[in-house]
Amino acid sequence: MPTLDAYAPPGNLDDLDDFGRKAWNTFISNTVDEAIQGPDPQQVLNDSPRxxxxxxxxxxxxxxxxxxxxxxxxxxxxxxxxxxxxxQRWQRADASRDVQDEYCEWSVIRDGAGKITQVTFTSEGPEYWEILAQTNPGKVLELYQKFISPDARKEDLFSPSGRYEPRNKWNNSTSHGAMHLIQPNNTLGAEIELAAAATIRRVINGQELTTEQELIACSKYGAPERNSDPHIGAGVNALARQKADISLADPVGLYFDDLSTDGWETPDGSDPKSYWTYLRGDSEHRVRAVYEVPPDKGFGVGDITIGGRTIEFGAQIADFITIRLTGIACRFGDSTVPPQIACKEFSAVDMREESFNAAAFSSSGRFLDPRPTLSYRSSRVS
Known part of the structure; x- marks a missing residue:
């Protein structure tokens, strides 16, 4: 297969104009190159190049x-x-987007009685929206009016100087809409960095590391308490141990994999999965979904039960959603890159920051993630 001409937008979305698509390709390509190079070996040991x-x-x-x-x-x-x-966990997860840290965030709409009528989920990275806002700000407003509220206005989304505000009034809570990811570590930059770091094989005291937790503890490419980080790292590293070359499949993104409705029941016996609809992305790369019952059914989301309990929180639905990324690997058995024989080490300053972040919880229960978060603003279009 020849080299790719250009990286496509997440979900093969068609919002970007030609200039925007070129800017997107530049951002992803540069971010991948930075991840291959890895951190400065004078500051971080045993973690570069990848x-x-x-x-x-x-x-x-x-x-x-x-x-x-x-x-x-x-x-x-x-x-x-x-x-x-x-x-308690459902209440906490529904209370703030800042704790929704598995590359999926959601917002809940309720009726006057407090019963859920709609839950919207997104896996769209903020970098895409930054580039879209730089190259086609009118499209940003159009999409907010279509998917969040017809009442959205340009001044709600952009600062007086014209800079897009990701945490705007229509995208900063669990009750007024969720256009794209805003949790600080839910970025495509973090996805790329994690995948690249996980390609490093680790042989410690003569034994190659293979399990999720020992790999993430040694390579320090994410938070071991998450569903995503250890699992992504272990999946990528399993390919690396087969001495293959590895990348993320195009289009690079985080995508909805499925919603399982086992144990769900509706008042009229209809299929509960029929109320799950994908709104953005192509058939293989879905980045936006909604769970909503049509008004003519005579009941709402809050009347559906899961395991005998009515749906009172969007988080109950999140329990049954899977998110995915797709790695690709080739040239199996050909790689001559030697494994690292020591774990990742930081300079004194970096070590203090890592230790603080890995243990830090705020009073709201927010976990401060030690994953490197690459700034999409560094690839700003001029």
Whole structure:
């Protein structure tokens, strides 16, 4: 297979004009190159370069290519393991987008009686919206009016100087809409960095590391308490141990994999999954979904039960959603990149920051993630 001409937008979305698509390709390509290079070896030891990771626009993909979907549950595991009951964890997860850290965020609409009528979910990275706002701000407003509220106005979304505000009034809560991801670590930059870092094989004291937790503890590419980070890292590293070259499939993004409705029941016996609808992205790369019952059915989301309990929180639905990314690998058995024989180490300053972040919880229960978050603003279009 030849090299890719350009990285496509997430979900193969068609919002970007020609200039925007070029800007998007530049952003993804540069971010992949930075991830391959890795951190400065003078500041971070045993974590660079990541030579089994490659850029699809610079290196060809060989004919032995395999696609490797990696999936995880959308409900934030950090909240789950720090809560004392299902009710508490659902309440906490629905209270703030800042705790929805599995690359899936949601917002809930209720009727006058407080019963849920709609839950909207998104997996769209903020970087895409930054570039769209720079290259076609009118499209940003159009999409907010279509998917969030016809009352959205340009001044709600952009600062007086014209800068797009990701945490605007229509995208900063769990009750007024969710256009794209805003949790600080839910970025495509974090996805790319994590995948690249996980391609480093680790042989410690003569034994190659293979399990999710020992890999993430040694390579420090994410938060071990999450569903996503350890699972992504282990899936990528399993390919690396087969001495393959690895990348993320185009279009690079985080996508909805499925909604399982086992144990769900509707008042009229209809299929509960029939009320799950994808709104953005192509058939293989869905980035926006809604759970909503049509008005003519005579009941709402809040009348559906899961395991005998009515749906009172969007988080109950998130328990049954899976998110995925797709890695690709080729040239199996050909890589001559040697494994690292020590774990990732930080300078004194970096170590203090890592230790603080890994243990820090705010009073609201928000977990401060040690994953590197690459700034999409650094690729700003001029």
């Amino acid at each position: 030579l089994q990771f490659y850029n699809l626009t610079r290196t060809n993909t060989d004919t032995d290519v395999r696609h490797a979907p990696i999936k995880w549950t959308a409900f934030p595991r950090v909240i789950k393991i720090t809560s004392i009951s299902d009710l």
